[in-house]
Amino acid sequence: MIAIDSLPKDLAGAAATAWRHVLDHHDAAALADLTGALEAHPAIAGALARVLACSPFVAGLIRRQPRLLAALLEDGLLQRSLQPGELQAELQQRLAEPGAELHPVLRRFRARHMLRIVWRDFCRDADTLETMQDTSALAEACITLAQAHLQQQLEARFGVPRGRRSGEAQQLIVIAMGKLGARELNVSSDIDLIFAYPESGETDGERRRISNTEFFTKLGQGLITALDQVTADGFVFRVDMRLRPYGESGSLALNFAALEEYYQDQGRDWERYALIKARPVSGSAAHGAELMAMLRPFVFRRYVDFGVIESLRSMKQMINSEVRRRGLQEDVKLGSGGIREVEFIAQCFQLIRGGRDLGLQQRELLRVLDECVELGCLPAAAVAELRAAYLFLRDSEHAIQGYQDQQTQALPADPQQRLALATVMGFADWDSYLVELAGHRERVTAHFRDLIAAPEDEHDDAEDELPPWGDDLDAEALAEVGYREPAASLERLQALQRSTRVATLQAEGQERLQQFMPRLLLACAEADNPDRALLRTLPFVTAVLRRSAYLALLLENPPALAELVLLCNASPWIAEQLERHPVLLDELLDRGSLYTAPDKALLATELRQQVARLQPGDLEAQMDALRYFKASQVLRVAASELVGRLPLMRVSDNLTWIAEVILEQVLAVAWTDISARFGQPQRDPDGYGFALFGYGKLGGIELSYASDLDLVFVYDADVQGVTDGERSIDNVKFYTRLGQRIIHILETRMAMGQLYDVDMRLRPSGASGLLVSSLKGFRSYQEDTAWTWEHQALVRARLVAGDPAVGAGVDAVRRDILCRARDEQALATEVVAMRERMRKELLPKKLPEGQEFDLKQSAGGIVDIEFMVQYAVLAWSHRVPELARWSDNIRILETLAGAGLVAQRESKALIEAYLAFRSVAHQLALQQLPGRVPGDEYREQRASVEAAWQRLFPAQDKPTEQQD
Structure with a gap:
């Protein structure tokens, strides 16, 4: 009935003995049922011997209740x-x-x-x-x-x-x-x-x-x-x-x-x-x-909660003490490198980031580890090792417990039980099993130590060099570590010490502040301007005092503290972003990611993955996720620009791509929300039947850090049609509500602020016009009603999100309008008049003559170049239709030169001036300074622009700057 030949000698004897005890059962009928069932399933003879030898618990059950095994065999439950x-x-x-x-x-x-x-x-x-x-x-x-x-x-x-x-x-x-x-x-x-x-x-x-x-x-x-x-x-x-x-x-x-x-x-x-x-x-x-x-x-706290690491560290220390006290070092659960350490690794990330990354709010450990790979918390190789170790340890635990149905995870001391455990685990002997077990435990311990162990710098020599904090802090101590204006910096620090925010901190917050401030003072001292670094970082500290988990994050990650000081010192704009949104500290943990701005495809993939982890239909969570995505990606762009890894064109490209992938996701969210209530509108082709067109900087692929979005919404569906939902509404009303929902998602102020300010004034009929336009209505307006300045704006229009078919229809209208033959003299008069009007309205009236140059509005500045490009497209596209292909100034200028409409030297000079002005404008924005430079700067570039203006508009008066 049983096959013991494949078992080691000692286990074969145990199996034979257990089977004899079964055969000694007093209930002949029950025994007959069992033997009959076994004869009907001869293939399980080897399995029966293995289980009888390796589990006295199961052997006892079969001995006492032979019908249990017989019934399971008859029901087929052992086999499936x-x-x-x-x-x-x-x-x-x-x-x-x-x-x-x-x-x-x-x-x-x-x-x-x-x-x-x-x-x-x-x-x-x-x-x-x-x-x-x-x-x-x-x-x-x-x-x-x-x-x-x-x-x-x-x-x-x-x-x-x-x-x-x-x-x-x-x-x-x-x-x-x-x-x-x-x-x-x-x-x-x-x-x-x-x-x-x-x-x-x-x-x-x-x-x-x-x-x-x-x-x-x-x-x-x-x-x-x-x-x-x-x-x-x-x-x-x-x-x-x-x-x-x-x-x-x-x-x-x-x-x-x-x-x-x-x-x-x-x-x-x-x-x-x-x-x-x-x-x-x-x-x-x-x-x-x-x-x-x-x-x-x-x-799950809503913010990134690194404070939990210290708690987990304390819990693990208590467990280690208990392990030592009870002699449980050889316990596959509680011992070093055991099941508990794998669980701690996964659950540490759940507690730290689970409030923000909803994919971590799962219960199953292996799924959580997989999510850690998706989120970049752990390398795939580390998770593969942890997974293999966890499964090996859990199999070992089952083999230990299934032996006698006892709640223990301790490796057995009995030689026969050891052999049974090794056999169940697939090893020829105990020593072979121990070698494999030791390898898994060593790998788990290494990963656990990397995550839970105290930061290295807590015990190094630098500990003795930390500046004092509290009553012992004085100007002399600050001067000793490198502060150049120690008295001013001391005054700021003492103001923080005396503040009610510090005075009312709970004990845990006070303790973390005491640990953190000396490290911050030392980190700032290593900056090129320690006093400025401290000045710009202290508002962040003040902002997070009551959420001291952020201080814990920086204490746990000294490199992140160094990045915080570096970025705040380099840019007050970044310092302000971190002060407003401390959750962005999470981005400082991965330096490679922080200083790498992904391309559009990667941005779209990352956003799609983040939104996919959210509960479907949870609009608030989706809006939160979009805001975090934007803030974190813009921070990456700014950091990359500061360290010189992104040239101007790439900065604008990346900021524009961020906006585009956000708009595509916003449209998807809004569509799901509105169509869930009213059904979908009747339309011939698949797709939204709706498109978002970007104008201005968005259309020209020239977004800056604080740009708003100039948008126009166009739909192409039967205006007489209705939606297919239970609460049916007409198509026009559906697309209007869709547009309203898009603006709501973009502009609503939440914990992380707005996504973008939206400007819809460039739509047909401006602020008095419909929020959304039909494709037919858009064409009619552009052909019959639009002003010249609206055709100028059309130069920088392009599809940024939505239905490509609608986009193609609008682009056809755009090309038809731009490629019209126009009276060049009349056009020049209108363009110059519009430029003069804009200069009067937007150029600061108290700008000192010759002392400052406004990069955008002054003569020879950015807007002059833009107006010349717009004039050229409107005047000459009927001859060179390729001009209407592009929406960005650089490629239009290159096309003008290629077609011989502008000299190569002049095109090159305008491009160089345009890039130079925009580059310094970006840098000034990061320093939170107005877009003006001293009047003696960029004279050569300004002269090139003004000369080009005069050649293009020879019959017009030279533009003059508006003075007081």
Whole structure:
């Protein structure tokens, strides 16, 4: 009946002995059932011997209850995986049988399926994940059906518990914590539970009423007994309730309001850690989701929370002390490089970044590790090693526990159990297994140390060189480390020390500030201008005092502190962005990424991945994600420009690409939102039937850091058509609401500000016109009504997001308009008049004559070049249609030279002047200075522009700057 030849000698003997004990069973009929089943399945002879030898627990079950194995063979359950819900359906059927009693049914059910689970695991018919999921499903089925059975009994005595506020019937919500919450239960695990119910109130019994608290306490006590109590049939699962609020001294069941109040007022970091895997496994699904949403802000902070590392470090130190005290160094869970360290690595990132990166708000450890790769938290190679180690360690844990159904993770001392463990794990002997185990543990420890270990500089010689902070701080100490204006810097620091924000800090914040400030002072001292670096960085410190997790981030990452000081010292604009949005500190952790501005394709992919991790339909979360994306990507561009890695043309390209991918995503979000309410508009081709056209700097691919977006919305659909939703509206109204929603998403002020200011004044009829135009209406306006200055604006128009078919239609209109033959003299008069009007309105009236040059509006500046280009396109495109192809000034100037309409030297001079002016304008913006330079600068470039103006408009007066 059994095949022992493939087993090591000692295990073969154990298998033979176990089989003899089975054959000695007193129930001949049961034994006949078993032998008959085995004869019908001869292929399992080797598996039977392996399981009997490697699991005395399973051998004992078969010896006592031969029909268990016979039934599993007859049902085919040893040979296949279970379907979702199959366990629950089977248990429900058994409990419904006449005369069924809860406790015996649960225990026999558990014995049947633990035999199956251990068998399939030890024979490697099930992989690690299946074993964990089946064990978790077994626990979940037992909890759910035992609860339903017990609640029915209690309701017969006391009535249905009802909420005082809602009057609704109440159900107990059993929250599975830890491994059960993540469906990662091991084969002999206890289960950590918390009991909750939605509302206080009382039962509606006719004879006796009790409070909901009393009702659910009785239900919880009954459930624990049903699962945990050891009877003649054994037990189901050991139950641990110590993770509930107030631990063993707390109420067994709390209502949602009490739970929320506890975690808000008294919740500790270890409880955040514990709740990461929390999952409702019984009761109303809607109430379970409500409870999880209520607890989520406690677990996952909205900002990047590096403060949790110190807490995890402390927790790990406590565990290490306990390991040493109890001699658990050889424990595959708690020992060095064990399961707990892999869990700490994943859950550390969940607590640090889970509030912002929703993909980390998962319970399953391996999925979290995969998400860490997607987010760039961990290298793929590191995660591959952690995954392999975790699966090896969990398989080892199952082999250890399945031996005697004992809740232990300690490597065995008994030689025969060691051989059994090695055999289950696929090794010829114990020593071979230990070598593999040691390799996995070493790799886990190395990764764990990289993440959790204290920063290296906490113990180096620089510690003694840190400037003092507090009462010992003085100007002399600042001067000693390199400050050039120590008295002024000291005054600023003392103002911070005396501020109410510092005085009212809690103890944890005070402690972090005490640790942080000496390091900040030293980091600023290493800048080229220490006093300026400190001046620009202190507002950031003030802004994050009450969110000291940001200080923890910088303490944990000294290179990030160095980048913070470098960038703030280099640019007050960047310093202000970081002050307003400290969450951007996360970008400083990866220097390679910080100083690399991705191209448009990578930007689109990154944004798409970020939005894909959000809950569908959560408009607020999507708007938050868009704002973070923009702020982080613009920071990358600015940082790259400051260190000289991006020339001007690339800066504008990148800023424009950021806007374009955001607009495409905003359109998708707005479309989903509006069409969900009204259905989709009738239109012939696929696609939105809607396009966003960018004008001005956006259209000309010349965005700067603070540019607004000049947009025009055009649709192409039947104006008589309607949407196909239940709340149908006409097409015009649909596209109008779509445009309104786009503007709302772009302009609404949130925690991270606006996405962009939007200017719609260039649409047909300007501010008095319709928000969206039909393609037909757009053409009619441009052909019959538009002013010359509107045709000038059309030069810099191009499709930036939306339906390419609509874009092609608008572009055809644009080309037709630009390629019209015009009276060149009349056109020149209008262009020059418009330029004069603009100069009068926009050039500062008190600009000292000859002393300052306004880069945009002064004669010979940026706008003069733009007007000359626009004139050239309008005047000559009928002869050279290629001029109408481009929307950016550089390529138009190159085309003019190529067509012989402008001399090569003149085109080159205008391009050089244009790039020079825009480059210095970018640099001034980063320094938060107005776009003006001393009057004696750029004289050669200005002269070239003015000369070109005079050649192009010879009959016009030379433009003069408006003076006071």
